[in-house]
Amino acid sequence: MMLTTKQIMKNSEHFSWQFTRNVKLCLLGVAVICSPQILAGEPLLDEPIKPIPLTVDVDLKKVALGRLLFHEPRLSGDNTVSCATCHDLKTGGVDRTKVSIGIKGRKGIINSPTVYNSGLLFRQFWDGRAETLEDQIDWPIQNPIEMGSQWPDVLAKLYDDDKYPGMFKAIYDDGITRENVKNAIAEFERSLITPNSRFDQYLRGDENAITAKEKRGYMLFKRYGCISCHQGVAVGGNMFQVFGAINSYFKVRGNITEADMGRFNVTGNPEDKHVFKVPSLRMVALTPPYLHDGTAKTMLDAEDVMFKFQLGRKAPKKDKEAMVAFLKTLVGEHPEMKK
Template sequence: MRILAFQWASGLLVAAGVSALSAPMDEPIKPLPSTLKQDPARAEIGRLLFHDARLSANGKVACVSCHDTTKGGSDGRDRSIGFGGALTGVHAPTVFNAAFNFKQFWNGRADSLEGQVDLVVQNPVEMGSRWEAVVAKVAADAKYRAAFAEAYPQGVTAANIRHAIATYERTLITPNSRFDRYLRGDSGAITANEREGYARFKRYGCVACHQGVNVGGNMFQRFGVMGDYFARRGNLTPADLGRFEVTHDEGDRYVFKVPSLRNVALRPPYFHDASAKTLEDAVDVMFRYQLGRVATQQDKALIIDFLRTLNGELEGKP
């Protein structure tokens, strides 16, 4: 398997501003920290902006429209609906635990959450705005003006709006999954079947791409390592080119950021093209096109049992 980029969990935690965790050193998956300790005033401004449709050109779409915190951090649609009613090119990835991703978007075109906010606000399909207009709308709101003046010395600026939203997004982590508790030493947090599912997850090689604190999100990989997924699916779109859209390097054709598997059972459909409608479908595709291996139904069922242990908590609630 050709690994195109890789970053271990400890590096991700340092980049996110936290220290490495005390977790079993012999396990490729590490537990999430309980918090990333963001500035509460800035995070609250970001929360308000995240839910504010005024960031879009016509006031019809907010960040939460595509990244609903009640729907696993995504929107449950195959494609999201932009401010003008047009559909996006890919299925919206979850905002939960995005702070731990080494890049943002399926094709990794943003290096940070701030960069992701910047590109979404200006995207001609998604929000269709200009930063000058967004700053003017936010600055015209007396409550925002006061909040920004208190939290940011420069007040309302495009950079501070991006930072506030990103700060809020860094609070959207889902620690304390049953598997996290197991990794921290609670052997009774998962069942014997779930433990066996984890063993098979490692034995089959799933863990080669899905490891670290985010169980993914820290490398790029070709979709179709062991078979031509796109030839079989057909109807190729520009979004299917993946990382190639960013680099125009032929080696990046059909290459995507490996998604996190945290809370994966709660957020169908799956993949950038939403082609897998159930977790069972997604596991089948991974075995065929990424691993090139045949698994028994029992093996796949046990792996899915394990994946369900990755459901965490948001602000202390399941």
């Protein structure tokens, strides 16, 4: 028993070093709900998917400030678009459109990924061009088709506000700065983990947390090889992969855009053509449409594409449905999802 608890501790510590913050946020009191389940059965320690830690170390003051800023339309050029516009926390952290709409109705060029669990990802954006959540924020703020803003304007607007100057001063000695705005938003994003999914309960030893069909789906997910890329705590989000690993996706789809070049745009290395960050599947059940181009409307559609181009093999519909059932068990909990 000592060993098991230790292992779980190790698992949760595994990511907590990323967060060298001082306050421990216990989301939802989830830990209390879960602890009997931890004791219920032997946890599955050797699985390639690991449960999301139940708690995350974040600075609650920064989280509160970051939450306000995340919903703050004044971060955009014409005060109409906030982070939450495209990353709606009530709908899985996305807007569920093929590409998002920025200021003045401008259309994005790539499907918006969810903001939930983004703190667990090893890099940000589909092409991984930002190394941290802080870095990531510069792009949407300044991109003319997204929030179309300039930092000096953003900072000026925040200075003019009644509450922001005081809130910043209470946390940061130097008050409202570009780095501090980014840090607060990033801290809020780091708090957006979704622990205690049914699948995590299963991993923690509750054998009945998922049904026979869902277990079968998980077995198939491993057997067909999806697990080679979609693994780890976030079920993805810790590596890059070429889209079209076995058969060329872009030859079939045609009309190749700059966004389709993926990581090549960042490194210029020909080996990185059409290479993308493997997306996390944690919230996949809530975040249609799928793929970087948003062309797959349902999870089954996305699986079809994955089988054809990434796995290079066929699967009966029954298997794909079982895998969809499994994917649905990956969705965890967060207070923001219920608000």
